[in-house]
Amino acid sequence: MxxxxxxxxxxxxxxxxxxxxxxxxxxxxxxxxxxxxxLPGGFVDVDRDDSLEACARRKLLExxxxxxxxxxxxxxxxxxxxxxxxxxxxxxxxALIPAEGLQLAKxxxxxxxxxxxxxxxxxxxxxxxxxxxxxxxxxxRLRSKxxxxxxxxxxxxxxxxxxxxxxxYEVVLGRDVDKSGFRTRMLAAHFLEEAGYVAGHSNRPAMxxxxxxxxxxxxxxxxxxxxx
Amino acid sequence: MxxxxxxxxxxxxxxxxxxxxxxxxxxxxxxxxxxxxxLPGGFVDVDRDDSLEACARRKLLExxxxxxxxxxxxxxxxxxxxxxxxxxxxxxxxALIPAEGLQLAKxxxxxxxxxxxxxxxxxxxxxxxxxxxxxxxxxxRLRSKxxxxxxxxxxxxxxxxxxxxxxxYEVVLGRDVDKSGFRTRMLAAHFLEEAGYVAGHSNRPAMxxxxxxxxxxxxxxxxxxxxx
Numbered sequence: 001m002x003x004x005x006x007x008x009x010x011x012x013x014x015x016x017x018x019x020x021x022x023x024x025x026x027x028x029x030x031x032x033x034x035x036x037x038x039l040p041g042g043f044v045d046v047d048r049d050d051s052l053e054a055c056a057r058r059k060l061l062e063x064x065x066x067x068x069x070x071x072x073x074x075x076x077x078x079x080x081x082x083x084x085x086x087x088x089x090x091x092x093x094x095a096l097i098p099a100e101g102l103q104l105a106k107x108x109x110x111x112x113x114x115x116x117x118x119x120x121x122x123x124x125x126x127x128x129x130x131x132x133x134x135x136x137x138x139x140x141r142l143r144s145k146x147x148x149x150x151x152x153x154x155x156x157x158x159x160x161x162x163x164x165x166x167x168x169y170e171v172v173l174g175r176d177v178d179k180s181g182f183r184t185r186m187l188a189a190h191f192l193e194e195a196g197y198v199a200g201h202s203n204r205p206a207m208x209x210x211x212x213x214x215x216x217x218x219x220x221x222x223x224x225x226x227x228x
Numbered sequence: 229m230x231x232x233x234x235x236x237x238x239x240x241x242x243x244x245x246x247x248x249x250x251x252x253x254x255x256x257x258x259x260x261x262x263x264x265x266x267l268p269g270g271f272v273d274v275d276r277d278d279s280l281e282a283c284a285r286r287k288l289l290e291x292x293x294x295x296x297x298x299x300x301x302x303x304x305x306x307x308x309x310x311x312x313x314x315x316x317x318x319x320x321x322x323a324l325i326p327a328e329g330l331q332l333a334k335x336x337x338x339x340x341x342x343x344x345x346x347x348x349x350x351x352x353x354x355x356x357x358x359x360x361x362x363x364x365x366x367x368x369r370l371r372s373k374x375x376x377x378x379x380x381x382x383x384x385x386x387x388x389x390x391x392x393x394x395x396x397y398e399v400v401l402g403r404d405v406d407k408s409g410f411r412t413r414m415l416a417a418h419f420l421e422e423a424g425y426v427a428g429h430s431n432r433p434a435m436x437x438x439x440x441x442x443x444x445x446x447x448x449x450x451x452x453x454x455x456x
Contacts (some may be wrong), residue, residue: 002232002272004306044230044306046315051307075301076319078232078272079279087274089232089319091304217323 002078002087006055007131009074009138010064012102013155013171017117020097020135021063024112025128032084037121038128039135040113041090056093063113064102069095070154070216073075074138082130094138096154119174146172147218150191159195159208162186191218230306230315234283235269235359236367237302237322238292238335240330241383241399244367245345247361249291252340253356260312265349266356267363268341269318274439283319291341297323298382310358322366348403374400377445378419383434387423387436390414419446 010021022037040063049055053071060069071093078089118139126132145151154159154169162183169177186192192209200206240251250265263266268291277283281299288297306317346367354360373379378395380396381388397405414420420437428434 001229002274004230004232043313044317046230046308049308054307054319073303076304077282078319079282080274080277087272089280089317091306091317091319188358210335 002089003083003085004044005041005088005090006044006052006059007039007090007092007134008056008060009039009092009135010060010069010097011046011094011118011138011142011155012097012099012115014099014115015170016171018119018171019115020118020121020138022114022116022121022127023063033128036126037116037124038129039092039131041092052091053093056091056095059223060095064097066095066097066102068214069097070151070214071095072216073112074134074141077130077134090134092134092138094142096142096151098155098157100157110175143172143174148220150189150211150220151217153191153211158210159198160210161198161200161208163201163205163206165209189218189220230317231311231313232272233269233316233318234272234280234287235246235267235318235320235362236284236288236299237267237320237363238288238297238325238365239322239346239383240325240327240343241368241396242327242343244395244399246272246347246399247343248349248366250338250342250344250345250349250355251291261356264356265344265352267320267359269320280319281321284319284323285441288323292325294323294325296442298379298442299323300444302362302369305358305362318362320362322370324370324379326383326385328385342416371400371402373445376448378414378439378448379445381439382445383448386438387426388438389426389428389434389436391429391434393437417446417448 012019021040023040025031025033025036025038027034036083041059044052044055049058059069060066074092074094076091077087080087084090114119121127122136122139127135142151146169152172153165155168156164165186166177166179166182191212195208195210197205200207240247249268251268253259253261253264253266254261269287272280272283277286284299288294288299302320302322304317304319308315310316349355350364352369355363370379374397380400381393383396384392393414394405394407394410419440421440423436423438425433426436
């Protein structure tokens, strides 16, 4: 019978760069991939986890102290050779969390935990197990979904301004977004509500927004794109 | 440790209706959900299956004798209560297969196997385990992907005509597709190649087509839809 793990690709934006949380594998007898960096995750605990998603939330909480991230299932990776300990299958989720107030807790059995620039990590020679392939898939999914949904809003603390939201699209996509009409297009998509004035650029007052619905992103109509 | 299964939602079109393959749970001591219909699937066999996808292909072959279906990962369902035998996680794939030449093989431990109209099954009071929820998700994913990809082509034997392709869109979506320009739009998406004339409607010759690339569907540009 295969053993089952849940891994989480946790994204945030720090200093205008998209980053992912990695943990370093310990240098302990019989523990595979010693010293390599890995996605946070672990075995399903049948006594504590009611579901796969509950396991993902627990792993995320253990590493970041974040209680309510945006969490979405990415996919499964499973086979005979991905883990030297035997046939294994992992259920992978990706999470988006705002960077404000992030705390990093050192794991009980991980020496180091850190946020790394995604594009840098994708260029490393190796991560533990098949985690490089998993990270690649998560980045592709995120960048693809950002093209046609309101997903970047989940990287921001509320309330946020429209310029802040635009910067999130640009940071994730790695390119500038057409500024003219961005405001109009975002408001026309009806996923935001006004939350009162806040200090904007150069401390001038700007309208702050929050999401109408935090359960998930809104999909934009197919003739609609933040680039247009 | 949870036990691991792979389930497959196998779609085909028979007599202009979208259908799904179901197997009936046996009436055997200690076997859960006796007599209920279920998606085909089963435990990962660590001695035979090299990967999750290999297990899915094996399950599909056992039930349909089809070797090269279009197969795509749908998602995972896992938790403490979905199966009375204990904490379990299933990796679900969906498959599209042409109806021509389909053989149904009765499974070693399934009394009955059959193709059922999807919309009818979605109205049944129950399927085994959480398979009704899984089927719902598979249908939603299929109908959503059909809107903006060439996926319906995988339901047809090659070569096929453009009217046959249009009917596949209509069968899956459950509505007519705008006929004017369908041909032009399909050819402009560059996923087809000519395969010579075949007998078309009323036995008149029509151009037959096949996919340029059978590894997966082509995504249409976002300003493009079979409905427009």
